[in-house]
Amino acid sequence: GFVVALQASGKEFVVPEGKSILEVLREQGLDVDFSCEQGICGACRVTVLEGEPDHRDMVLSEREKAQNDAIMVCCSGSKSPRLVLAL
Numbered sequence: 714g715f716v717v718a719l720q721a722s723g724k725e726f727v728v729p730e731g732k733s734i735l736e737v738l739r740e741q742g743l744d745v746d747f748s749c750e751q752g753i754c755g756a757c758r759v760t761v762l763e764g765e766p767d768h769r770d771m772v773l774s775e776r777e778k779a780q781n782d783a784i785m786v787c788c789s790g791s792k793s794p795r796l797v798l799a800l
């Protein structure tokens with residue numbers, strides 16, 4: 714697992730193994746856009762401010778993935794212990 718921190722509220726949540734960031738955010742009552750939940754549509758894109766996402770989507774190009782400034786929260790995880798999101 715890893716921690717996601719939200720810039721606006723300063724809240725932090727643990728994303729356990731086997732759960733998506735999207736699931737955790739929705740459980741916490743956050744209204745995050747999503748559609749396919751399979752890493753295809755791009756609806757759940759969120760800006761990353763800190764940390765290194767573990768990209769598992771098919772939306773971002775290799776170059777965009779290497780920039781570490783966006784994540785599809787329905788399917789991607791984190792290589793770093795903490796991700797700070799612009800939410």
Ligand code: FES
Binds near residue numbers: 746749752753754757
């Ligand atoms: Fe479609 Fe995440 S909901 S890429």
